[in-house]
Amino acid sequence: MAKSIKLFSAAGYKNSSLQQFFKMVVLNNRLQNGDAHLKNFGLIYEDVEHIRLAPASDVVSTTAYIADDVSALTLLGSKKWRTRKYLIRLGVNSCELTNKTANQLYDECESSLSQVLEMVIKRLKNETNGQKRKLLEHLAVLMA
Template sequence: MLKLVMMNDALRNGDAHLKNFGLVYDDVMRPRLSPVYDVLTTQVWFPQEVPALAMQKTDPRGTEKWLDQLELERLASLSHCHNVDIVQMQAQCREIALQSMATTLDECPKCPPRKALEHALKIIEGALPVPSSSAKT
C-alpha cells in the first residue's frame, strides 16, 4: 500500500482517492490489496491538482500538497513498514514510471494522445528528485 501511495505521488495522480484502493478477500483472515486501477497523471489536465486522498501532514497548517520525504517516512512508520528505505522506494517508483511512459511513447509513435503522454513524462520527471545515490561511480 505504501508503494502504491508513493507511485501515485510520483505520477502526480491527484485522483487517487479511497474508492481507488480496494482489498480482495480470498481468505477472510488475509485480505490483500486489489489490482491497481484508475492511475494516471492528472496534472496533464489539471496543472494545479493536489492529492484527493487526505493524508496527515507534517505541516501544521494541513495544506494539501504532494508528500515530502519526512511525510513519507512518517507514513511508513504509521504503516508499520519498518526498515523501509524510502529514498530507494521513491527512486524505484520514479524509474518505473519514467520507463513505462518512455516505453509507451516508443511503442506508439502515432498515438492520438501523444502530446498528453509527452506532457505526463515531463511532469513525472519533475515530480521527484533524482537520488544522488543513483549516480554511477
C-alpha cells in the same frame, strides 16, 4: 487507509499490504493522480486468513487535464503533491516501514517510472497528434 489495512488485513498479509499501499501512494503522487480517493483502494477477502490489499486501479495523471489539481487523499494532514522525503516519512509513520524499506520501495517505484519514461519518449518521437503529444510530454515531465 493505512489504518484500515492494519485493522482488516490478515496477519500474514499486513506487511505486504502496507508496502503495496505505500508504493501505490508514491506512484499516485509522482503521477499526480488527483483522483486517487478512498474508493480506489480496497481489500480482497478470500477468507478470514486471506485478506489483503487489492491491486492498484484507476491510475491517471489528473494534472494533465486539470492543471491545478490536488491529491484526493489527505496524507499526514495535507493534500499537496509531496517530495520523496515527505513520502518516506509517511511510509515510516503510517505504514510501519523502516526508513531503509521505505527508501527501497520508493526506489522500486522510481525504477518502474524510468522504464515507462523510456517508452513515453519513444512514443513521443513518432506522435503527430497534438493532444496526445501534450499528454505524453506531461507524463514525461512527471516521470523524469
